[in-house]
Amino acid sequence: MIPPGETIGILGGGQLGRMIALAAANLGYRCHVFAPEADSIAADVCAQFTQGAYDDEAALAAFAAQCAVVTYEFENVAAAPLAAIAPHAPLHPPARALEVAQDRVNEKSFVEGLGGRPAPWAQVDSAEDLRAAVARIGTPGILKTRRDGYDGKGQWRIMQPADADRLELPAKPLIYEGFVTFQAEFSVILVRTATGDVRFWDSAENVHKNGILDRSTVPAAPVILAQVEDARALAKKVADALEYVGVLTLEFFATADGPVFNEMAPRVHNSGHWTIEGTLTSQFENHVRAICGLPLGSTALAARGVVMDNLIGDDAHDWPKILSDEANHLHLYGKAAVRPGRKMGHVTRLVL
Ligand SMILES: Nc1ncnc2c1ncn2[C@@H]1O[C@H](COP(=O)(O)OP(=O)(O)O)[C@@H](O)[C@H]1O
Ligand SMILES: [Mg+2]
Numbered sequence: 383m384i385p386p387g388e389t390i391g392i393l394g395g396g397q398l399g400r401m402i403a404l405a406a407a408n409l410g411y412r413c414h415v416f417a418p419e420a421d422s423i424a425a426d427v428c429a430q431f432t433q434g435a436y437d438d439e440a441a442l443a444a445f446a447a448q449c450a451v452v453t454y455e456f457e458n459v460a461a462a463p464l465a466a467i468a469p470h471a472p473l474h475p476p477a478r479a480l481e482v483a484q485d486r487v488n489e490k491s492f493v494e495g496l497g498g499r500p501a502p503w504a505q506v507d508s509a510e511d512l513r514a515a516v517a518r519i520g521t522p523g524i525l526k527t528r529r530d531g532y533d534g535k536g537q538w539r540i541m542q543p544a545d546a547d548r549l550e551l552p553a554k555p556l557i558y559e560g561f562v563t564f565q566a567e568f569s570v571i572l573v574r575t576a577t578g579d580v581r582f583w584d585s586a587e588n589v590h591k592n593g594i595l596d597r598s599t600v601p602a603a604p605v606i607l608a609q610v611e612d613a614r615a616l617a618k619k620v621a622d623a624l625e626y627v628g629v630l631t632l633e634f635f636a637t638a639d640g641p642v643f644n645e646m647a648p649r650v651h652n653s654g655h656w657t658i659e660g661t662l663t664s665q666f667e668n669h670v671r672a673i674c675g676l677p678l679g680s681t682a683l684a685a686r687g688v689v690m691d692n693l694i695g696d697d698a699h700d701w702p703k704i705l706s707d708e709a710n711h712l713h714l715y716g717k718a719a720v721r722p723g724r725k726m727g728h729v730t731r732l733v734l
Contacts, residue, residue: 395422534593
């Protein structure tokens with residue numbers, strides 16, 4: 383058990399780290415952010431900050447030596463250099479979870495091995511592979527980079543085979559996925575302790591715009607609620623197989639044939655931001671509790687319903703209007719520059 387007063391290390395300097403740090407502060411912990419950028423919105427609310435590259439083993443070791451436990455808010459960190467942390471502090475969730483989740487081929491193979499069902503997919507390393515994948519799986523489909531994708535970046539829609547021929551392939555490992563005809567999208571967010579205690583939050587219905595999460599709504603539509611049990615069973619298998627500690631997210635498509643696995647994130651997730659006001663214990667607080675070995679808090683709803691809207695790009699300028707409605711909970715992440723497609727904050731409303 384890591385008692386309040388100790389220091390939690392966070393790899394990654396973005397809004398998820400910021401919200402983990404705020405929850406940790408409420409429990410009496412100090413946080414130390416490690417991130418490559420000079421300006422970190424997570425470090426802005428933390429006691430300590432190390433600016434370093436994610437593959438700088440000496441810097442990682444020196445950082446870990448000042449922490450009682452290390453976690454991450456960002457999965458596109460090379461897993462091998464993280465071995466430098468182990469002699470100094472436990473890493474939760476484990477590096478194995480990163481290795482699996484940061485590569486779409488690993489992630490889909492891993493989940494299939496546990497009985498999960500993703501969209502039909504094929505590894506693509508050449509134009510020839512892509513032609514073969516399109517011939518086998520058909521169109522429409524989506525070509526994605528295996529690594530480093532987020533908010534719909536690194537994705538190309540292929541509506542007909544000719545699109546594949548015209549595409550200038552990026553020199554990166556790729557994956558081709560068949561397009562899933564879904565009725566809705568949802569996520570399963572769970573927290574697991576080192577002793578195997580698992581709790582789930584209600585599943586939010588997620589609507590994406592341009593590949594970026596736009597709105598999460600709880601309760602989800604009936605078509606989703608009917609599939610949550612199966613999806614949770616898969617998420618628990620993933621967590622147990624990885625001996626996972628902390629918050630884990632799996633995204634699903636609700637289809638006429640049941641849940642289709644989309645992707646996983648070995649961390650707190652944008653589709654769980656509504657838990658800050660909408661549940662008795664937020665994803666951020668239970669993540670801290672789990673990695674520190676504290677008892678978990680209840681994930682029960684604090685309202686009849688919850689709606690969370692992301693503030694993307696210029697939406698952030700609407701804060702005066704948002705605050706003019708006293709029922710809105712406004713969260714701004716403190717990012718200096720507004721850019722199109724950039725997550726600047728979110729707004730949560732409870733249905734009481
Ligand atoms: N195979 C697919 N079929 C249908 N829609 C998809 C598929 N893959 C991605 N999408 C849409 O694009 C969104 C973002 O894709 P995702 O694979 O989750 O990437 P990211 O890592 O950027 O979140 C999904 O939430 C979904 O709306
Ligand atoms: Mg996604």
